[in-house]
Amino acid sequence: MQIPTAEQLYSKLKTGVEELIKTKPIDKVFLVGIYSGGAWIVERLQQDLALQNPAGFLNTSFYRDDFNKIGLHKQKQPTQIPFDVDDAHIIVVDDILYTGRTIRATMNELFDYGRPASISLAVLIDRGGHQLPIAADVVGGEIPLPKGTNFVLSYNEQHLFDIDIEKEDVRV
Secondary structure, eight states, X not given: OOOOOHHHHHHHHHHHHHHHHTTSOGGGEEEEEETTXXXXXXXXXXXXXXXXXXOEEEOOGXXXXXXXXXXXXXXXXXXXXXXXXXXXXXXXXXXXXXXXXXXXXXXXXXXXXOOOSEXXXXXXXXXXXXXXXXXXXXXXXXXXXXXXXXEEEEEOTTOOEXXXXXXXXXXX
């Protein structure tokens, strides 16, 4: 199977996010990236789309339903929501949609900050395997992966994205 490049996926995602933004009052639209891949994507979207509203960034570690099993994520950036969530149209951005549990945790955390007018979801890759009834509004690409493998997003100094496929670490 030929997998699109991360830049091809990003281009499609950017176009979809731009179209989604046009359906909302621009002064009430805010992007929120989930650390770490979603945060990288939001930083680039903010620049590429010349968005004026501040972006937010979420670390959902404490809101995950598997926190007692996996603990804190190795990257410990704090959540930053520099805008009023009440009545905001929030576009949550993440790199990979898999089970849907991270997105559920994200929504729980956002509601702790207020009551948004709407929450939309944009992801670079939807890999299937959803365990919750969560679907993205904007998808860069739908690329199924077998269990035991993961996509890993990276970017360079020019903020160009790359995607690799790795086998999961098996912990004994």
